[in-house]
Amino acid sequence: MTMLWTKSPKRFDVPCTVEIEQTSETLHAHVVLDGDIAIEPGDQVRVHDAPTGVAFGERLVVRRTATVVRAGPLDRLRARIEGYLELTELYEVSFSDGRAS
Known part of the structure; x- marks a missing residue:
């Protein structure tokens, strides 16, 4: 019986569209994978020969x-935990009454 953590990760190639825009209205870069491919926590996507800027x-x-x-089950769990812990850093709240001293 093969253990879950010893299996090699599943990998496959897929065509995609890369869009990069740098204007006074927007600065963004997007990658859209062809087909109905769901990317989940821990998964990795590497775009080959992607442009780096405009x-x-x-x-x-x-x-x-x-x-x-x-990602395998352990990598997926690790990614979810790390994401949760990083999100909690945004919860820092000041409980002052708002009046200047």
Whole structure:
């Protein structure tokens, strides 16, 4: 019987669209995988030959191939716990009455 943590991760290639825009209105980079592929905590996506930037005022849309590596059960659990712990850092709240001293 093979243990869950000894299996090699499932990996596959999928076509994708990469969009990068840098204007006065927006600065963003998006990757959209073709098909109905759900990315879950701990999964890794590597885009091959992805552009790393564009000049100011430009928008770039290119087609590339991405490799998706599925996380195992332990990696998925670790990613969820780390995400929860990082989220709790945002909960710092001041309980002062708001009046200046």
